[in-house]
Amino acid sequence: MTYTIAMAGKGGTGKTTVCGLFIDYLAKAGKGPILAVDADANSNLNEVLGIKPALTLGDIREDLAHADIAENSPIPPSMTKKEYADFKFSSALVEEECYDFLAMGRTQGKGCYCYVNDVLREQIQKYYKNYKYLIVDNEAGLEHISRGILPPVDQILLVSDCSRRGIQAAGRIAEMIRQLDLKVKAMRLIVNRAPGGALSDGISEEIVAQKLTLAGVIPQDELVYEYDSAGKPLVALPESSAVKRALAGIIQKLELPA
Template sequence: MAHTIAVAGKGGVGKTTLTGLLIEYLCQKKQGPVLAVDADANSNLNEVLGVEVEATLGEIREEIAQAEISNTNPIPLGMSKQDYAEMKFSSALVEEDDYDLLVMGHTQGKGCYCFVNGLLTAQISKYAQNYKYVVVDNEAGMEHISRGILPKVDTIILVSDCSRRGVQAVGRIAKLIPECGLKPNTVGLIVNRAPGGVLNEGTKEEIEKQGLTLLGVVPQDEQVFEFDCDGVPTVKLPEDSPVRKALYGIMGKLDLS
C-alpha cells in the first residue's frame, strides 16, 4: 500500500505551492512513482506542476449521477454503468514521467451519489496500489478523506502562514483529524512565508498553545509571487531557491517510509 501524505491548511497560505514542491522532491529523490491528488476544489495544483487537466473526477461523477435522474444517458449501449465509470475515471488520470495527477474537482450537488462514490473509492484504491506515494492537496476540512473516498493517511502536513490567527486556524484543522477517523503516524506543521525564515515569539507561543509539532519554517520569497503572476509553474523554481531549499530540508528529516 502506498504511503499517503495529506497536506491541509486554510486557503491562501501557500499550501498548494508546497504540495507541488513536495511532489517534485519525491520525484527528484527517485521515490516515485507518485500519485498526486488535487482534492481542493479551489486549488490549482496542476498549474503549480505545469500540466493541463482535461477532466476532473467531480465532473465525471456529476455526469454519471445526473444520468440517473434525467432522460439523457451518456453510457453507450451494451456497456454497464460500472464499466463506463471506470473508463471515464481512467481518462481523468494525467500521466507524467515521474508522477500522475488526479483532480477531484467540485464537491457533489443534489441527488444520490452513493453508487458513483463507491466506484470512485474503489478506483482510487486500485490506483494507489501502483504507486509508492500518494500526495493529496486537501481542502481545509479534508472532506474527501472524511467521506472515505481517499485512502488511509500516513502523514499529515499542516500549512499555516506566520500569523497567530493562521496558527489558530491550523489548530482547528488538527482537531478534525481524529473526528475523521484518521490515525496518521505523523502530524506536523510547516509555517510558510515567514519573513527571513524566522518566527516571532508570539507565533511560537501559539504553536505551543495549539499543541502542534513544528516541522520547519519556509521563508517568504518574492520569486514565488513572480512565478505565479507570470504563469510559470512553481516547480521550476531554481535549485537555490530559499523556498525549495527550506522545504527539501524539512522533507529530508521526515520518515516517509
C-alpha cells in the same frame, strides 16, 4: 505499500504551492511512482506543477449521477455504470514522466451521491496501490478523506502562514482530525512565508498552545511571487531558491520511506 501524505490548511496559506513543490522534490529524488491528487475544491495544483487540467473525477461523478435521468445517457447500453466509470477514470489520469495526476473536481450538486462516491472509491482503491507515494492536496475540511473516498493517511502536513490566526486555524484543523479519529501516524505543521525564515516568540508560543508539532519553516520568497505573476509553474523555480531549499530540509527530516 503505498505511503499517503495529505496536505491541509485554510485558504491563502500557500498550501497548494507547498504541495506542488513537495511532489516535485520527491519526483526529482527518484521516489516514484507518485500519484498526485488535487482534492481541493479550488483546484489549481496543476498550475503549480505546470500541467494542463483534464477531466476531473467530479465530472465523472456528475455523468454517473444523472445517467439514469438524462434523455441521452452518456453510458453506452452495452456498459454498466462501473464499466463506464473505469473507462472514464483512465481518461482523467494525467500521466507525467515522474508522477501521475488526478483532480477530484468541483463539489457535488443536489441529490444523493452515495452510489457514485462508492464507484469513485473503488476506482481510487484499485489504482493507488500501484504507486509508492500518494500525495493529496486537500481543502481544510478533509472531506474526501473523512468520507473514505481517498485511502487512509499515513501523515498529515498542516500548512499555515506566519500569523497567529493562521496557527490557530491549523490548530482547529488538527483538533478536527483528532475528533474524526483518522488514525494518522503523524501530524506536523509547516509554517510558510515566514519573514527571514524565522518565527517570532509569539508565533512559537501559539504553536505550543495549539499542541502542534513543527516540521519546519519556509521563508518568504519573492521569486514565488515573480513566477506566479508571470504565469510560470512554481516547480520551475531554481533549486537554489529559498523556498525549495527550506522545503528540501523539511522533507529530509520527515523520515519518509526510502
